[in-house]
Amino acid sequence: MTPELGQLALILALFLALAQSVLPLIGAWRGNRALMAVARPAATGQAVFVALAFAILVSAFLRFDFSVQYVADNSNLQLPWYYRIAAVWGAHEGSMLLWVLILNVWTVALTLFSRRLPDAFLARVLSVLGIISTGFLCFILFTSNPFARLLPMPPDGADLNPVLQDPGMTFHPPVLYMGYVGFSVAFAFSIAALLGGSMQQSWVRWARPWTNAAWGFLSCGIVAGSWWAYAELGWGGWWFWDPVENASFMPWLVGVALIHAQAVTEKRGSLRAWTILLSLFAFSLSLLGTFLVRSGILTSVHAFASDPRRGTFILCFLAVVVGGSLLLYALRAPKVAGGKAFALVSRESAILVGNLMFTVAAAMVMLGTLFPLLGDALNLGKISVGPPYFGLLFPLLMLPVVLLLPFGPYLRWGNSEAPMLKQVLVRAGIAAAACAVIAAFLVQGQLKAIAGVASAVWVGMGVVLYVLKRWRDMPRGRRYPAEMAGMLLAHFGVAIFLIGVLLSESLSVTRDVRLSPGQVATVGGYEFRFDGVTQATGPNWTAQQGVVTVTRNGAPVAVMHPQKRTYAHEQVQTTSAIDPGVTRDIYVALGEPMDPNHVEGAWALRLYTKPFVRWIWGGGLFMMLGGFVSAADRRFHVKREAEAAQTVTAVLQESQA
Amino acid sequence: MSRLLPFFAFVLLAALLGFGIWWNSAHDPTAVPSPLINKPAPAFALPMLDQPTKTVSKESLLGKPYLVNVFASWCFACGEEHPVLMEESKGLGVPVIGYDYKDDPNDAKSWLAQHGNPYDMVIADTSGHTAIDFGVYGAPETFLIDAKGVIRYKRIGPLTSDVIAQQLKPAIEALQKEAP
Amino acid sequence: MAKLLRTIVLLMLIAITGIAAAQAIDPLPFRDHAEELRFQHLTSELRCLVCQDENLADSNADFARDLRHKVFELMQQGKSDAQIKQYLVDRYSDFVLYDPPVNGRTWLLWFGPLLILITGGVVVASTIRKRSRSGASAASAPTENGDDW
Numbered sequence: 001m002t003p004e005l006g007q008l009a010l011i012l013a014l015f016l017a018l019a020q021s022v023l024p025l026i027g028a029w030r031g032n033r034a035l036m037a038v039a040r041p042a043a044t045g046q047a048v049f050v051a052l053a054f055a056i057l058v059s060a061f062l063r064f065d066f067s068v069q070y071v072a073d074n075s076n077l078q079l080p081w082y083y084r085i086a087a088v089w090g091a092h093e094g095s096m097l098l099w100v101l102i103l104n105v106w107t108v109a110l111t112l113f114s115r116r117l118p119d120a121f122l123a124r125v126l127s128v129l130g131i132i133s134t135g136f137l138c139f140i141l142f143t144s145n146p147f148a149r150l151l152p153m154p155p156d157g158a159d160l161n162p163v164l165q166d167p168g169m170t171f172h173p174p175v176l177y178m179g180y181v182g183f184s185v186a187f188a189f190s191i192a193a194l195l196g197g198s199m200q201q202s203w204v205r206w207a208r209p210w211t212n213a214a215w216g217f218l219s220c221g222i223v224a225g226s227w228w229a230y231a232e233l234g235w236g237g238w239w240f241w242d243p244v245e246n247a248s249f250m251p252w253l254v255g256v257a258l259i260h261a262q263a264v265t266e267k268r269g270s271l272r273a274w275t276i277l278l279s280l281f282a283f284s285l286s287l288l289g290t291f292l293v294r295s296g297i298l299t300s301v302h303a304f305a306s307d308p309r310r311g312t313f314i315l316c317f318l319a320v321v322v323g324g325s326l327l328l329y330a331l332r333a334p335k336v337a338g339g340k341a342f343a344l345v346s347r348e349s350a351i352l353v354g355n356l357m358f359t360v361a362a363a364m365v366m367l368g369t370l371f372p373l374l375g376d377a378l379n380l381g382k383i384s385v386g387p388p389y390f391g392l393l394f395p396l397l398m399l400p401v402v403l404l405l406p407f408g409p410y411l412r413w414g415n416s417e418a419p420m421l422k423q424v425l426v427r428a429g430i431a432a433a434a435c436a437v438i439a440a441f442l443v444q445g446q447l448k449a450i451a452g453v454a455s456a457v458w459v460g461m462g463v464v465l466y467v468l469k470r471w472r473d474m475p476r477g478r479r480y481p482a483e484m485a486g487m488l489l490a491h492f493g494v495a496i497f498l499i500g501v502l503l504s505e506s507l508s509v510t511r512d513v514r515l516s517p518g519q520v521a522t523v524g525g526y527e528f529r530f531d532g533v534t535q536a537t538g539p540n541w542t543a544q545q546g547v548v549t550v551t552r553n554g555a556p557v558a559v560m561h562p563q564k565r566t567y568a569h570e571q572v573q574t575t576s577a578i579d580p581g582v583t584r585d586i587y588v589a590l591g592e593p594m595d596p597n598h599v600e601g602a603w604a605l606r607l608y609t610k611p612f613v614r615w616i617w618g619g620g621l622f623m624m625l626g627g628f629v630s631a632a633d634r635r636f637h638v639k640r641e642a643e644a645a646q647t648v649t650a651v652l653q654e655s656q657a
Numbered sequence: 658m659s660r661l662l663p664f665f666a667f668v669l670l671a672a673l674l675g676f677g678i679w680w681n682s683a684h685d686p687t688a689v690p691s692p693l694i695n696k697p698a699p700a701f702a703l704p705m706l707d708q709p710t711k712t713v714s715k716e717s718l719l720g721k722p723y724l725v726n727v728f729a730s731w732c733f734a735c736g737e738e739h740p741v742l743m744e745e746s747k748g749l750g751v752p753v754i755g756y757d758y759k760d761d762p763n764d765a766k767s768w769l770a771q772h773g774n775p776y777d778m779v780i781a782d783t784s785g786h787t788a789i790d791f792g793v794y795g796a797p798e799t800f801l802i803d804a805k806g807v808i809r810y811k812r813i814g815p816l817t818s819d820v821i822a823q824q825l826k827p828a829i830e831a832l833q834k835e836a837p
Numbered sequence: 838m839a840k841l842l843r844t845i846v847l848l849m850l851i852a853i854t855g856i857a858a859a860q861a862i863d864p865l866p867f868r869d870h871a872e873e874l875r876f877q878h879l880t881s882e883l884r885c886l887v888c889q890d891e892n893l894a895d896s897n898a899d900f901a902r903d904l905r906h907k908v909f910e911l912m913q914q915g916k917s918d919a920q921i922k923q924y925l926v927d928r929y930s931d932f933v934l935y936d937p938p939v940n941g942r943t944w945l946l947w948f949g950p951l952l953i954l955i956t957g958g959v960v961v962a963s964t965i966r967k968r969s970r971s972g973a974s975a976a977s978a979p980t981e982n983g984d985d986w
Contacts, residue, residue: 233895235861235894235895237895242890273660277663280663281663284667288670291674295674295677295678296681297674297677297678297680297681297686298677308678308679308681308682311674311677311678311681312678315671315674315675315678318671318674319671322667322671323664323667323668323671326663326664326667327664329660329663330660330661330663330664331660333660335660341969342965342968342969343969344965344969346969348965348968349965352961352964352965353961355961356954356957356958356961359957360950360953360957363949363950363953364949364953367945367946367949367950368946370670370673371943371945371946373673373674373676373677373680374673374945375942376676376677376680376684377673377676377677377680380943381690381931381932381942382690382930382931382932383931383937383942383943383946384884384931384932384933384934384935384937385937385946386884386892386935386936387881387882387935388882388935388936389935389936389937389946389947393950397950397954510877511873512862512863512864513864514864589862590862591861591862591863592862604862604863604864605862606862687889689886689929689930689932690930691929691930692926692927692929692930693927759899759903785900785903786903786907789903789904789907789928790928791928792928792929794900794929795886795887795900
């Protein structure tokens with residue numbers, strides 16, 4: 001009976017979403033306060049029902065209710081409870097439900113924290129979010145019902161894909177969705193601004209904390225996904241330029257551009273149309289990502305079952321939401337370049353160049369991701385586009401960004417003096433060159449590693465110099481406002497990330513070896529001694545577990561236990577052993593016995609040493625932190641009642657006109 | 658006008674995505690067309706499954722068109738395809754050669770004994786080395802080779818009655834017309 | 838038809854995973870570490886046709902192992918990377934290359950980003966020019982109290 005309640009809750013949520021989309025919009029248009037006032041309760045009600053549906057699905061998993069098709073497909077009696085909860089978003093139907101739930105979380109947060117927004121504006125924002133929610137609720141109810149029954153009820157379910165049975169799976173998708181979906185807020189703000197007309201740029205200040213927070217979540221989600229791929233897939237790689245990864249990376253790149261463009265628009269009034277367009281792009285790319293993943297039109301690691309009906313539905317929805325918003329943009333975007341003028345050497349110019357590079361990078365990722373499809377369409381034959389393509393073009397596009405980065409904080413709005421910039425150039429340049437020379441000796445002339453050290457010091461030095469300057473110049477308490485602290489953290493994250501990527505890419509050593517018990521292999525200065533294979537058991541698997549003792553110059557470093565697990569339904573999954581460290585990871589994956597009949601004999605093992613690989617995720621986490629910290633700036637939250645009142649009058653006058 | 662550019666770009670993108678949905682529902686997205694079509698088949702010499710001492714080579718088969726059907730006892734989809742071959746192989750008008758791919762010969766023999774043998778002759782590629790020359794990457798696959806030893810048609814995935822009627826038979830008829 | 842096709846693909850996948858006992862971890866007798874690095878690099882840029890989301894270096898599929906061994910064998914025969922890639926392209930088409938060759942069919946892929954960059958660059962340059970000219974006098978520096986950073 002309960003699963004049907006879940007479905008009922010979704011239907012009720014759909015009706016509330018419809019009310020939330022239509023009524024406030026009419027209200028804002030006609031200046032009818034009663035209709036506008038529907039938005040808030042409708043949004044809250046919708047969230048309650050979606051949360052209820054979600055809770056019912058969770059409880060179906062916890063109670064092993066295999067009469068629900070989705071539960072039977074994705075869990076079984078041996079699956080531990082935490083993975084049963086994660087299984088809720090382990091496949092298509094549940095992850096769409098999570099998508100809608102998170103959209104509702106953002107909407108409710110918006111109703112709670114935006115009480116000071118003008119009524120008409122908030123009504124339009126909530127209505128846009130309602131439209132998005134309506135689309136996805138329809139999608140769930142008509143094509144992907146997670147509550148469909150399976151009768152007769154099977155005694156046990158199938159297994160959740162073992163790849164997904166990893167701690168990373170419990171938080172990677174929710175956090176990633178928080179980012180994806182979070183861009184819907186900036187999107188809704190832009191649409192509301194377009195609909196409202198003469199809103200000037202005040203909407204941008206309201207949208208900024210939401211954009212920064214969403215981008216922070218997206219950074220965190222991507223880091224989590226990358227970490228999961230590294231730890232779980234057993235290939236030691238952290239980024240594969242896989243279509244699904246690219247789908248999350250495109251909104252991230254556009255998000256970076258958007259965050260900076262919003263700063264320009266808010267503070268100087270320039271780039272208004274561009275900021276609106278970027279807000280539309282960021283969320284459109286999130287939707288595109290959802291489409292690419294859910295329609296299965298591209299082959300990917302994340303090979304979800306594809307269903308043309310679902311693909312068609314999302315495509316139509318995409319056409320309505322994205323096509324509609326871009327049409328609206330064409331009709332209503334500010335036509336005159338407004339805002340304060342700026343000189344060639346100014347923060348605006350630098351941000352524009354950065355915006356260009358990030359947008360082109362996103363376009364490049366999209367082109368590379370969709371090109372195989374274009375190849376089919378134009379009859380160019382089957383073409384693969386992979387890491388060599390992205391790995392060549394992406395760094396080239398990011399090079400100007402890295403070169404400009406240290407100057408960012410020093411550049412002034414409007415017009416900047418050259419001497420200060422020259423000083424930065426000299427100081428950061430000397431530091432980078434000096435460190436590059438030292439590094440050259442340590443890494444035996446590996447160019448990529450030297451470039452990594454130099455670029456990281458270049459970027460990091462710029463940040464550090466600015467931190468010191470503020471410390472000297474400003475009185476306590478006014479040195480680092482949250483918005484600036486966030487920027488500095490994120491920029492510093494870039495330096496850490498550069499170290500991680502370039503050093504680990506150039507200095508990692510990988511070897512496939514065959515070892516008999518007692519034998520030693522030396523990789524990257526570490527001795528790996530294989531001590532045979534034992535048995536291990538977990539809640540729903542048994543494993544052959546290798547024992548590998550790692551030493552360096554005879555001194556013990558770690559004892560590692562790579563596993564080859566066999567899950568309840570005969571699925572085999574290797575689980576690598578990782579000994580983490582700040583300056584290096586040691587990574588061991590267990591292969592097969594060389595002779596299947598003699599597991600006590602020699603085995604194939606893959607041994608890695610990966611210097612500084614952790615800095616990649618460290619850098620990403622700094623960026624995430626930067627997003628969150630700057631979102632928390634008080635400047636975004638203080639009352640601006642006078643201004644708000646003014647805008648309301650303006651809107652009311654306009655809507656009555 | 659320039660304000661409409663993003664919209665037009667999106668229309669193009671949406672058209673491409675729509676094409677993708679249509680294309681994937683009409684084609685196997687994982688099938689990679691072989692570059693060997695209309696190229697000479699690779700030279701090979703493989704033992705026969707039931708008489709391992711006798712080898713069959715490309716030269717020995719020149720002179721008339723034939724079909725090579727790659728199968729294996731471990732291959733699930735081959736089990737799907739097998740009944741179709743049992744029914745239709747004799748009516749194709751060309752000899753059908755079974756190509757046992759990366760298989761234990763004993764497994765293959767018992768598999769054929771159990772499910773029936775639709776082939777005029779079975780050759781065994783236990784190591785799979787020759788299969789690489791043919792561009793085989795899974796089973797089942799089917800090649801149509803003409804009298805001069807040129808590959809004229811390839812099917813990736815199981816043959817079905819539809820595929821035989823709509824693609825394979827016309828291809829065979831075309832061959833028979835050009836080589837009277 | 839489409840449904841049938843999907844079922845077939847699914848069945849093929851089952852057939853493939855059913856035999857995927859072989860492992861990507863595959864110790865080969867390399868002459869020296871340089872050769873091993875070359876092999877790792879080469880196989881990481883080749884796409885497996887069975888598990889199409891994986892490269893040859895990482896794929897567990899039996900087929901991927903066969904191709905890895907072929908690559909190794911060709912390397913032992915002294916073939917260059919280009920020759921080895923050509924060998925595979927002759928049999929499996931450009932699809933095996935994760936690094937698509939620059940030719941008439943891929944010019945859009947390789948030079949498209951450059952075109953976008955140039956177009957965008959022109960727009961950005963003209964914007965900066967316009968804005969710096971229109972307000973050369975008005976482009977006052979912000980207040981020097983350090984809060985308006």
